[in-house]
Amino acid sequence: MRIRVAHLYPDYLNIYADRGNIAVFERRAALRGHALEITGVAPGASLDPSSFDLIYVGGGQDREQALVAPDLAERGQLLRTAVDEGTALLAVCGGYQLLGRSYRGRDGSSMPGAGLFPLETVAGDRRLIGDVLLDVDLDGCTTTVAGFENHAGRTLLDPGAVPFGRVLAGHGNDGASRLEGCRVAAAIGTYLHGPLLPRNPVLADWLLARALEHAGGDGYLEPLADELERLAHVVSAGRARSRGGR
Amino acid sequence: MRLTVETSAARLVGRVSRAAGRGGGTTLPGKLLWKVDPAAMDALAARLPAGVALVSATNGKTTTSAMLARILGGRFQLAWNNSGANLASGVASTLLSARSADLGLLEVDEFALPEVMRRVEPRVVSLGNLFRDQLDRYGELEHIAERWREAVSDLSPTSMLVVNADDPLVADLADGRVRALRYGLDDPRLARSGLQHAADSKYCVRCGSPYEYAAAYVGHLGDYRCPACGHARPQLDVAARSIELEALDASAFDLVTPAGTARVRLPLPGLYNVYNALAATATALALDAPLDEIVAGLEGFTAAFGRFERIEAGDRQILILLIKNPAGANEAVRTLEEGGVPETLLIALNDRIADGRDVSWIWDVDFEPLFPKAQRLIVSGERAAELALRFTYAGFSPTQLEVIPDLREALDRGLALTPVGGALGVLPTYTAMLDLRAIAVSRGLVRPFWEETP
Structure with missing residues (x-):
């Protein structure tokens, strides 16, 4: 099948190897006979999120993030509708923050977000940096997810909001709640990069399956051997256990 | 007065540290001095x-x-x-x-x-x-x-x-x-x-x-x-x-x-x-x-160590190009692309503090121009598996890729695959470069850096 992917602001938000995540989607889809059709979306460009099966938003440095934030905030209503209707979405780090309700800087200034995720992010005084290991439940499929985090923001979920995972090692959303990321339907926001997907193939396939369903398929994906992926996951998970959260 | 006393103490630490063979003893006295004064x-x-x-x-x-x-x-x-x-x-x-x-x-x-x-x-x-x-x-x-x-x-x-x-x-x-x-x-x-x-x-x-x-x-x-x-x-x-x-x-x-x-x-x-x-x-x-x-x-300049260094290893050569961030690694790739890509490449990724604990940067490097020319790729170092994923997800054939985390073994394998008179291309991160150089020193191929003169 053809999977339509919108990659938001690839020229601005690409700092933590976001193209690695895209490459994983592309190859894992191709190995099962599906083709990704990727559209890069620049600030100001027209976008109908509902016509896409999967949306990707990466991370950027503060300066680049500030340059695209107003554009993303304006697209909030359309993005919420698309996710309500089953479009899958992955947002990493900066993209995750910008899809919340707002980002409050240390100087007290507030930047509105797209309001897809029920959360607010407040700048902290110390960056939370290091390897992370999460315990994740994807509709009954439990798995660990390993990655790296580097963020000054403390993300606070609204009461009742669903986190992406529980922190086994590392800082997570705010360094205190032991919660990481946020999930709304098939939309996942997380601080984990590394990049996230190469060493977490279960998550990559879960997102691809949701995108396939949106495209009209049954969402079944033939299992892959994933030997290198597992090896990388084990090493990364070991790093988080030995030195995450410090 | 204070300076004299403390600096002589610090100088002593340097001598002791070098005598103990601890990597040239380069920063220990300074660390001490920096700490006291x-x-x-x-x-x-x-x-x-x-x-x-x-x-x-x-x-x-x-x-x-x-x-x-x-x-x-x-x-x-x-x-x-x-x-x-x-x-x-x-x-x-x-x-x-x-x-x-x-x-x-x-x-x-x-x-x-x-x-x-x-x-x-x-x-x-x-x-x-x-x-x-x-x-x-x-x-x-x-x-x-x-x-x-x-x-x-x-x-x-x-x-x-x-x-x-x-x-x-x-x-x-x-x-x-x-x-x-x-x-x-x-x-x-x-x-x-x-x-x-x-x-x-x-x-x-x-x-x-x-x-x-x-x-x-x-x-x-x-x-x-x-x-x-x-x-x-x-x-x-x-x-x-x-x-x-x-x-x-x-x-x-x-x-x-x-x-x-x-x-x-x-x-x-x-x-x-x-x-x-x-x-x-x-x-x-x-x-x-x-x-x-x-x-x-x-x-009259010769390369700073590990930056672009040729080491003679018997009847073969080791060509080391340090990679430590996307911009630098892109230039290393471009240099090989324009000057001739060795048949066998060894790429080594460590994630110690001096390398950066976050290895995501390897995905920002444009390694792709090496693919059509490299016959054999050996990935090594503590995060060798991440490198393997970087290359296979970019389409490099898994049959031409070997994962050998141990640097010594990876170097031996790389040299064995290199034809006599040829060069093994090595792209290591900073601590992997130091380790490789230490291996070369232990085999008598090069002198340690603190014995080198400009």
């Missing part, structure tokens, strides 16, 4: 009659400093941190151990630069470039630039500021300054077709609009202009023109300076080394070195 650095710097020159950049600071050592070595007795110990403690160590020196030549870590600048009252500060690098350690580019900006604003007006005009963020630091030298490339024939994937500083430092490039040379370095507000590359004081790249051996160019123009043949490959040569030239000019000595120094 940071202000000692000020006094140690002040006793150098010809002053201090500082060199910083994300990429090229070690090579630029080594070029300067070659140029200035005949004219000055140098206090030079050639071991790469470039944090404040390393600077303190170097100043401490060079008692009879008259000029300080110090490569300084980007993050440590403001503190060192404040303490040593430099005669010249040379700022090369800012690329994204080890975000887990340095934080974001803008943050480093802001710290540099503050340090430069406190710099004495009599100090010379040397900047790379081709890097918008760095060039802007010298905006309006009288005592400044600006260098850059002036040869659009060698421009890249577009900005690389991971290009930084693509947006105007004044107004945020994307720059237009008349020529982009290395990463975001080039001849830029903002179509919205007109902010553009400043006039060049020192430039390279008519550049000829000679495969893996050398580059030749017209070195244009306020002191005249000369044709230089630099025995190092790659456009990024032309930038390093320009930085060294401008810095040497600021230290009153004559042009003929600069040209002689550049032409």
Whole structure:
């Protein structure tokens, strides 16, 4: 099948190897006979999120993030509708923050977000940096997810909001709640990069399956051997256990 | 009085540490001194009659400093941190151990630069470039630039500021300054077709609009202009023109300076080394070195260790090109692409503090041009599996890829796959490079770096 992917602001938000995540989607889809059709979306460009099966938003440095934030905030209503209707979405780090309700800087200034995720992010005084290991439940499929985090923001979920995972090692959303990321339907926001997907193939396939369903398929994906992926996951998970959260 | 006592104590630690065979004992005495009395650095710097020159950049600071050592070595007795110990403690160590020196030549870590600048009252500060690098350690580019900006604003007006005009963020630091030298490339024939994937500083430092490039040379370095507000590359004081790249051996160019123009043949490959040569030239000019000595120094230069090093291993060669961040690794790839990709490549990724614990940067490197030419790829180091994923997800055939985390085994395998008379291409991260060199030292192939002379 053809999977339509919108990659938001690839020229601005690409700092933590976001193209690695895209490459994983592309190859894992191709190995099962599906083709990704990727559209890069620049600030100001027209976008109908509902016509896409999967949306990707990466991370950027503060300066680049500030340059695209107003554009993303304006697209909030359309993005919420698309996710309500089953479009899958992955947002990493900066993209995750910008899809919340707002980002409050240390100087007290507030930047509105797209309001897809029920959360607010407040700048902290110390960056939370290091390897992370999460315990994740994807509709009954439990798995660990390993990655790296580097963020000054403390993300606070609204009461009742669903986190992406529980922190086994590392800082997570705010360094205190032991919660990481946020999930709304098939939309996942997380601080984990590394990049996230190469060493977490279960998550990559879960997102691809949701995108396939949106495209009209049954969402079944033939299992892959994933030997290198597992090896990388084990090493990364070991790093988080030995030195995450410090 | 306090200085004398503590420095002799620190000097003793250096001797003990070296005698114990601990990697040259380079920073231990400085660490001690830096801990007991940071202000000692000020006094140690002040006793150098010809002053201090500082060199910083994300990429090229070690090579630029080594070029300067070659140029200035005949004219000055140098206090030079050639071991790469470039944090404040390393600077303190170097100043401490060079008692009879008259000029300080110090490569300084980007993050440590403001503190060192404040303490040593430099005669010249040379700022090369800012690329994204080890975000887990340095934080974001803008943050480093802001710290540099503050340090430069406190710099004495009599100090010379040397900047790379081709890097918008760095060039802007010298905006309006009288005592400044600006260098850059002036040869659009060698421009890249577009900005690389991971290009930084693509947006105007004044107004945020994307720059237009008349020529982009290395990463975001080039001849830029903002179509919205007109902010553009400043006039060049020192430039390279008519550049000829000679495969893996050398580059030749017209070195244009306020002191005249000369044709230089630099025995190092790659456009990024032309930038390093320009930085060294401008810095040497600021230290009153004559042009003929600069040209002689550049032409007699051999690579800083591990940067582009050929090691003879019996009837084969090991060619080491350090990779430590996307911009630097892209240039290493480009150098091999233009000079000839060895049949067998060994790429080694470690994730210790000096390498950066976050390994995501390997995905920002454009390794792809190597794929069609490399027959065999060995991935090694503590995060070898991540490299394997980087290459296989990009389409490199798994049957031509071997995962050998142990460096010693990986090196043996790589050499075994290399034909007699051929070269094994090795691209290691910083600590992997040190480990590989240690293996080469233990096999008697090279001398340890602290025994090397400029």
